[in-house]
Amino acid sequence: MSQAMMSSKSITTASGNKPHVLVVEDEQDLQDLLRYNLTREGMDVICADSGERALELARQKLPDLILLDLMLPGVDGLNVCRTLKNEAETSGIPVVMLTAKGEEADIVVGLELGADDYIPKPFSPRVLLARIKAVLRRAGEINPPSADGEDCINVGDVVIDRGRHEVRIEDDPIDLTATEFRLLNLLATRPGRVFTRQQIIEAIHGGLAAVTDRSVDVQMVALRRKLGDHGSNLETVRGVGYRFKE
Numbered sequence: 001m002s003q004a005m006m007s008s009k010s011i012t013t014a015s016g017n018k019p020h021v022l023v024v025e026d027e028q029d030l031q032d033l034l035r036y037n038l039t040r041e042g043m044d045v046i047c048a049d050s051g052e053r054a055l056e057l058a059r060q061k062l063p064d065l066i067l068l069d070l071m072l073p074g075v076d077g078l079n080v081c082r083t084l085k086n087e088a089e090t091s092g093i094p095v096v097m098l099t100a101k102g103e104e105a106d107i108v109v110g111l112e113l114g115a116d117d118y119i120p121k122p123f124s125p126r127v128l129l130a131r132i133k134a135v136l137r138r139a140g141e142i143n144p145p146s147a148d149g150e151d152c153i154n155v156g157d158v159v160i161d162r163g164r165h166e167v168r169i170e171d172d173p174i175d176l177t178a179t180e181f182r183l184l185n186l187l188a189t190r191p192g193r194v195f196t197r198q199q200i201i202e203a204i205h206g207g208l209a210a211v212t213d214r215s216v217d218v219q220m221v222a223l224r225r226k227l228g229d230h231g232s233n234l235e236t237v238r239g240v241g242y243r244f245k246e
């Protein structure tokens, strides 16, 4: 494959350095493929083929991102993720899970443990790189905008005005409940990121009210309807949760 066929320019971290990526994958062929593709995008790649080795390298090298296969010999990917997210030193490192068919339940657990994203196998190198770059980019955006009235998210013709707690489509305010507003705001803040129903419940109700998965689905239907043509930006990810289209 020629250089031109691979995606665009290389990416750097917020500090302007080459991103350091830890690849955790026990299948040698796949590990080689990942190393090859990430290295040619200008990333520094280190690899681990077990959960134990992954934990060791993560603590030692503090990479900018960890690409983590879930099915590993010994300590599995979910336990690696849980351990890293529980340690102060490593808890801020973005984790992208590599998942196999039928692992939807594990994906949900992983996202709730704090993983940032997941990539289902088999994947195309192009998709893989795009997802990794998106996660690195988000990780570099350390300071979210503050609530100062100027604080708006624009998504095409839709404006989410956090200062005024208002959503406008082509300048016309639309009538949302407080919960619908919080739901839309949560998802639109991180386009492409999948939120599980449990994460949505905790974020919009502070985990206080007794809200069920089903009520999240009901709110989502209502919100999509109110957004009209723009409702399709709210995507259902089967077996996992919801996301705002990237």
Ligand code: CA
Residues within 6 Å of the ligand: 025, 026, 027, 069, 070, 071, 072
């Ligand atoms: Ca594996």
